[in-house]
Structures are given as structure tokens and as C-alpha cells.
Amino acid sequence: MNISYKNLKLITCGTFAVILVAGFTSCGKKDLNSPGFEFMPDMYRSPSVENYGTYIIGDDTLNSAMLPVKGTICRGFIPYAYPNTVEGYEQAGLYLKNPIALTPQVELDGEALYGKFCVHCHGAAGLGDGKVGAKLPGPPPAYNGALKDLPEGKIFHSITYGKNSMGNHASILNTQERWTLVHYVQKLQGPKTVVADSTAKAVLTATVVEKIPSPVH
Amino acid sequence: MKIVNKIQKFLFSYITFCYFCTDIFVIIMSLSCLNTYKIRYNSMHNNLSHFSLKPFISAVFLLFAFSFNVKAQDGAKIFKQNCAVCHALTDQKLTGPGLLGVAGRVPKPEAEWLTKWIKNNNKVIASGDAYAKTLVANNGGTDAMSEFEFLTDDELKALVAYVIAPPVDVTPLTTTTVGNAGEVVEEAKGAIDPLYLLLGSIVLLAIIVGALRSVRHSLANSFNKTEGKPEVPEMTFGQEIKHWMSGHRRLVGVFGIIILFVGMKSCWNACYNLGVYYDYTTQKGYKPEQPIKFSHKIHAGDNEIACQYCHNTVEKSRHAGIPSVNVCMNCHKGIQKGPQYGETEIQKIYDASGFNPKTGTYDKPENPLKWIKVHTLPDHVYFNHSQHVVVGKQECATCHGDLKKMTVAEQKTPLTMKWCIECHRKTEVSMEGNAYYDKIHKALKEKYKGQFGVKFTVESIGGLECAKCHY
Numbered sequence: 076m077n078i079s080y081k082n083l084k085l086i087t088c089g090t091f092a093v094i095l096v097a098g099f100t101s102c103g104k105k106d107l108n109s110p111g112f113e114f115m116p117d118m119y120r121s122p123s124v125e126n127y128g129t130y131i132i133g134d135d136t137l138n139s140a141m142l143p144v145k146g147t148i149c150r151g152f153i154p155y156a157y158p159n160t161v162e163g164y165e166q167a168g169l170y171l172k173n174p175i176a177l178t179p180q181v182e183l184d185g186e187a188l189y190g191k192f193c194v195h196c197h198g199a200a201g202l203g204d205g206k207v208g209a210k211l212p213g214p215p216p217a218y219n220g221a222l223k224d225l226p227e228g229k230i231f232h233s234i235t236y237g238k239n240s241m242g243n244h245a246s247i248l249n250t251q252e253r254w255t256l257v258h259y260v261q262k263l264q265g266p267k268t269v270v271a272d273s274t275a276k277a278v279l280t281a282t283v284v285e286k287i288p289s290p291v292h
Numbered sequence: 293m294k295i296v297n298k299i300q301k302f303l304f305s306y307i308t309f310c311y312f313c314t315d316i317f318v319i320i321m322s323l324s325c326l327n328t329y330k331i332r333y334n335s336m337h338n339n340l341s342h343f344s345l346k347p348f349i350s351a352v353f354l355l356f357a358f359s360f361n362v363k364a365q366d367g368a369k370i371f372k373q374n375c376a377v378c379h380a381l382t383d384q385k386l387t388g389p390g391l392l393g394v395a396g397r398v399p400k401p402e403a404e405w406l407t408k409w410i411k412n413n414n415k416v417i418a419s420g421d422a423y424a425k426t427l428v429a430n431n432g433g434t435d436a437m438s439e440f441e442f443l444t445d446d447e448l449k450a451l452v453a454y455v456i457a458p459p460v461d462v463t464p465l466t467t468t469t470v471g472n473a474g475e476v477v478e479e480a481k482g483a484i485d486p487l488y489l490l491l492g493s494i495v496l497l498a499i500i501v502g503a504l505r506s507v508r509h510s511l512a513n514s515f516n517k518t519e520g521k522p523e524v525p526e527m528t529f530g531q532e533i534k535h536w537m538s539g540h541r542r543l544v545g546v547f548g549i550i551i552l553f554v555g556m557k558s559c560w561n562a563c564y565n566l567g568v569y570y571d572y573t574t575q576k577g578y579k580p581e582q583p584i585k586f587s588h589k590i591h592a593g594d595n596e597i598a599c600q601y602c603h604n605t606v607e608k609s610r611h612a613g614i615p616s617v618n619v620c621m622n623c624h625k626g627i628q629k630g631p632q633y634g635e636t637e638i639q640k641i642y643d644a645s646g647f648n649p650k651t652g653t654y655d656k657p658e659n660p661l662k663w664i665k666v667h668t669l670p671d672h673v674y675f676n677h678s679q680h681v682v683v684g685k686q687e688c689a690t691c692h693g694d695l696k697k698m699t700v701a702e703q704k705t706p707l708t709m710k711w712c713i714e715c716h717r718k719t720e721v722s723m724e725g726n727a728y729y730d731k732i733h734k735a736l737k738e739k740y741k742g743q744f745g746v747k748f749t750v751e752s753i754g755g756l757e758c759a760k761c762h763y
Contacts, residue, residue: 086497086500086501086504087547090493090494090497091547091550091551107576107578107579107580107702108579108580108581109578110569110578110580110668111565111566111567111568111569111571111578112562112565112566112567113566113567114566114567115567118670118671118672119567119668119670119671120671121671125671126611127611127614127663127665129662138660140614140616140660161435190598191598191600191601192598192600192601192604194596194598195595195596195597195598195601196623206594206595206596207595207597207623207627210595210626210627211623211626211627212376212380212384212386212626213372213375213376213377213378213379213380213386213626214372214376214377215377216373216377220373221373221374237622239377239378239386239387240377240378240386240387240625240626241622242618242619242621242622242623242625243618243622244622246616246618246619247601247604247619248604
């Protein structure tokens with residue numbers, strides 16, 4: 076009787092060995108595309124709509140990352156009056172003034188913001204020598220060079236809508252942050268050449284302003 | 293004897309019970325695992341096919357290869373300073389049209405017309421030039437080009453010469469070859485999952501055991517027949533196992549105990565990794581393949597873009613924020629080739645944003661990108677980024693690891709409650725230099741003098757209260 080069961084004994088031992096080895100190897104390896112075990116997924120994933128979620132409700136798919144409903148604005152938001160056109164740019168340069176007074180704290184804030192949002196293209200000193208700027212088809216012009224006499228309104232307008240290679244930064248910087256940045260950019264511009272500024276103004280008032288419609292609110 | 297028997301019986305039933313429990317555990321695990329997979333893979337994109345991009349050979353530029361001279365060098369400098377912001381020398385449209393083959397397009401004599409146009413384009417338009425009018429019409433009725441009256445005649449001459457025939461070696465974009473991309477390490481695919489091996493071997497063994505059983509039975513019976521013994525009735529599989537087990541109690545006991553402990557240990561380990569996207573033993577975290585092969589190393593590391601540029605809500609909101617495509621486009625409107633995958637990966641941003649790199653406008657349908665969230669806290673935990681980054685002044689790398697070195701974002705910390713609490717216990721609160729806290733800080737230090745040692749940690753201002761995070 077015992078002899079005839081030896082096979083079974085061996086087989087059982089073999090099975091155990093295989094199970095153990097396979098069990099250990101499968102534990103050691105981890106699929107990096109899988110987050111692992113979630114014991115109660117409904118405690119991880121909220122039934123309420125969270126940021127960046129995709130929710131399948133019946134036959135509808137709802138992405139929570141969406142643009143606001145057309146025609147709505149968020150509380151306290153003041154729409155920007157000047158349109159994204161050449162005329163709007165010139166007009167902003169003439170009439171738009173910085174509502175934030177320059178204080179040492181504003182300058183520090185501006186420097187911090189500049190270090191996060193501008194420096195990779197425009198460079199630490201605003202010479203257009205940032206690491207990303209070098210990879211652009213054309214590097215951004217230097218603040219103390221071609222942009223030396225750019226009025227604050229035009230700087231704000233450019234940050235808001237973007238200019239040339241630069242994209243619009245209104246989605247990542249609010250109005251206050253943009254004006255704070257304008258102060259710091261003006262610091263990088265250095266002192267203005269006064270004469271050129273006034274003549275440019277005179278030319279612009281004569282040519283451009285007459286054909287501009289009133290600012291859109 | 294009776295006691296030994298009883299112990300054996302108890303052990304046997306205990307082992308069976310453990311088996312049963314483990315089975316249920318495994319079933320629950322696999323069910324929840326399936327559930328997770330369903331959620332994960334539902335949100336995943338179509339499989340990313342990446343083919344090697346062949347180097348772009350700009351044969352057209354051979355035309356200009358021989359027109360290298362000193363004047364063009366000066367022109368290059370002037371071009372870069374004044375024109376390159378809006379114009380590329382290729383057919384790529386930036387703010388202004390690409391200047392490839394511009395000499396063939398403008399009215400003859402081209403050098404004279406170009407000089408006039410660059411100097412004061414508004415005058416050319418005002419003079420009723422037909423080609424200038426078509427240019428304005430093609431640009432949507434507006435002419436956004438600046439006037440360059442300040443350029444001297446010599447400078448203009450050099451610039452025009454450069455624009456008409458740019459030397460190949462200073463041409464931007466086309467000379468940056470795609471071929472010298474870094475090594476692309478493909479993960480070995482086709483390796484068999486050990487789980488399938490295990491299942492396969494079990495099935496195989498079951499078949500072998502089943503076959504051997506009937507063979508052995510008939511052999512035993514024929515042996516009994518020749519010996520003149522009574523025929524053994526055929527037992528069912530279960531009966532036979534029971535019979536065998538009662539004959540080999542010691543073996544079964546030893547193996548049972550081994551299996552029990554191994555099972556318990558692996559269950560214990562599995563519990564540690566339950567809901568944790570991080571493996572303590574291998575020190576590896578969740579590292580999913582994203583819809584775009586975005587590299588934090590290239591962006592935050594090599595190009596030194598601040599984390600906050602893309603994750604710009606980190607200082608204002610509970611969420612750090614995933615950048616919307618327009619943030620990508622702030623740079624990738626101009627940068628259309630990457631160092632590693634060339635145009636293929638950046639094209640995916642254009643597909644998402646509806647950008648047409650040929651015309652430089654957004655004239656295609658938009659398709660939202662579905663990034664896969666790596667760092668997830670369960671719904672019952674409240675975590676606020678702005679609180680930790682602005683008030684607590686924590687670096688991103690404290691919790692997320694050094695992403696400046698990661699090609700694919702990976703969870704580098706366990707993000708468990710233990711981990712949170714450990715940090716809250718040892719992180720000191722700094723309220724110095726903040727006038728708002730001067731009084732409170734002083735009072736707290738006085739009140740808890742000696743109670744928390746020298747340190748004044750997050751714990752001592754209530755950072756371990758349950759309701760701080762669970763409410």
C-alpha cells in the first residue's frame with residue numbers, strides 16, 4: 076500500500092514546492108502600470124465629482140476638468156477690457172496703468188513670481204537667455220534692449236494674451252500677480268529713455284487711437 | 293493517544309479553516325484587483341505606439357549651402373535680434389509666416405521689395421502694393437509686423453541677403469537632429485506572468501494525478517487478483533486524499549504548518565501593501581505609462597522650469613493641478629521637436645489642443661488628454677497642497693521624490709498614514725519672522741515648555757488630531 080502511494084507523495088511535495096516558488100516569484104515582481112491592491116475602491120474613489128476625474132453616469136461621460144459655462148465668470152473676476160488685437164495692444168499701452176503701488180514687498184513677490192513663471196525663457200536678468208528661450212525658434216527679446224521702453228500697459232497686455240512666441244499666461248497668473256510681475260519686469264528694463272517714449276505716444280495717438288472702438292466690457 | 297489524536301484533528305480542521313480563509317482572501321483580493329484594473333484601464337488611452345522617427349533631411353537647404361559669406365553672418369545676428377521672435381527660416385508659421393523660399397514669393401526685384409517691407413511695412417501697404425495686400429488678407433486682415441526704421445541701409449542689406457539665402461549651419465530647428473536622441477530603453481515584453489505558470493502547473497498536476505490514480509487503482513486490483521486478495525473498491529478523489537492524509541499525519545502536519553506560516557506571512561505582507569501604491573520591499577512605487585511620454589527630467593531638470601509653472605495651483609489650492617494643454621502650448625507652439633522622441637510625442641499635444649503646426653492656428657478638433665493620476669490619497673483623507681507648500685514651506689521633493697531626475701513620474705513615498713505622522717512628529721514649525729504668529733508662538737513655547745523637548749513640531753500644534761485630516 077505504502078509503495079503505491081509514493082508517487083502521490085512525490086507529486087504532492089512537487090506541487091507544494093512549485094506553489095511556494097511561484098508564489099514567491101509572483102510576489103516579488105510588481106507591475107508598474109498597476110497601482111496594486113485596493114481593498115475597497117469605493118473608499119478611494121469618491122462618488123462625488125472630484126478634480127480631474129472621469130465619471131461614467133449611465134451612457135454619459137463626465138470630465139470634471141472643463142471650461143466654465145459660456146458667459147459665466149467667477150466671483151470677483153473683473154474682465155479685461157482690451158481685446159487681443161493690434162489696436163487693443165496699442166490702446167493698453169496708452170491707457171492701462173498699474174493699480175498696485177510699488178513697495179519693497181511687491182518687488183520681492185515679483186521676483187519670486189518671475190523665478191517661477193518667466194525665468195526659463197526670459198532668463199534671470201531678463202536678457203532673453205533662459206534655457207527654454209534658447210530652444211525657441213527665436214529667443215525672447217531683452218527687457219533692457221528692444222523692450223526697454225515698453226509701457227506697463229503693453230507688458231500687462233502681453234502677459235495676459237501672449238505675444239509672438241509667448242503664450243497667454245492669464246490662465247496661470249491672476250490679475251494681481253500679473254501686475255506684480257509688471258513691476259519686476261520694469262525693474263529689469265532699467266531706466267526709460269524719455270524722449271523716445273513721448274514721440275512714440277504722439278505718433279500713436281495720431282494714427283491708431285481714432286479707429287479703435289471703445290473697450291469691450 | 294486520545295489527546296494526540298485530538299490535537300491532530302484540531303490541527304487538521306484548523307489548517308482546512310486557514311485554507312478556506314486564505315481562499316476567500318484571495319478571491320476578495322482578485323475581485324478588488326479586477327475592480328481597480330477596470331477603473332484604471334477605463335481611464336487609460338489607446339495603447340501608445342511609438343515608432344522611431346527618422347532624421348529629417350532638409351534637402352531644400354542644400355540650395356542655400358553655397359551662399360555662405362560674411363554679410364550673411366551679420367544678417368544672422370540682426371535676424372536673431374529683431375525677426376526670429378516672429379519668423380522662422382523654415383516653412384513653420386510662428387506669429388509671422390515662415391521665410392523659406394521668400395525670395396520666390398515677393399515681387400521682383402525681391403531684395404528691393406524686402407528692404408522696403410522690413411523698413412516700414414505700413415508704408416508699403418499704404419502705397420497700394422498688391423502683394424502686401426494679399427499678405428495682410430492671409431493674416432486675417434491684420435498686419436502685426438513692427439516697423440524697423442532704426443536699421444541702417446547696410447544692416448538692411450545684410451539682413452535681406454541673409455533672409456533670401458540663409459547659410460545652412462545657422463538655420464534654426466532643421467539642424468537640430470533627431471537622430472542623436474538618448475537611449476530609448478524598451479522594456480522586455482512577452483515574459484510570462486508567474487501567475488499563469490502557477491495555474492498551468494496546477495492544472496497539469498491535477499491531470500497527472502487524476503490519470504495516475506486510475507492507473508494505480510487498476511494495477512493494485514490486478515495485483516490483488518493474482519495474490520487472491522479481495523478487490524479494493526474504487527474511492528472518490530476526496531475519500532482517497534482523506535485516506536492518504538490519515539496515513540501520513542506527520543507529513544501532512546509539517547507541510548500544513550509550513551503552508552500556514554507562509555500563507556500568514558504573505559497575507560501579512562499583502563496587508564501592508566493594501567491600498568498603498570508603493571512596495572516597501574522593492575522600494576518601487578506606482579509608475580504608470582502616461583498618454584504622453586512626458587519627461588520631468590527634461591522639463592524640470594534639464595530646462596530648469598519651476599514646478600509651479602505647470603502645477604500652478606499648488607500655492608493656491610488643495611490640488612497641485614495638472615496643467616491644461618494651453619500651458620504646454622506656451623512653449624511647444626515654438627518648440628516642435630523634442631530631444632528624445634522628436635515630433636511624435638509633441639504631436640500628441642497638438643492633437644489634444646487642436647493646433648495645426650503648419651499654419652500655426654488652432655483649427656482642428658480638441659481631444660482632452662487623460663493623464664493618469666500617480667499620487668492618490670483615499671477619499672477619506674483631506675490633504676491640502678497650499679497649506680503644506682506655502683505655510684509649511686515644504687519642498688515638492690519631500691513627498692514626491694526628486695522628479696528632476698525622473699523620466700517617468702513615480703510614487704517615491706508610501707503616502708500612508710504612518711508616513712504622514714512620522715513627518716508631522718519630526719518636522720519643526722517655524723513661526724519666526726512672521727509677525728502674525730509672534731505672540732502665539734511665544735505663548736505656546738511658554739505653555740509647553742519641556743513637554744515636547746526642545747523641538748516645537750507639527751505634532752505640538754495639533755498635527756496628529758484625527759479631525760485634521762479625517763472629516
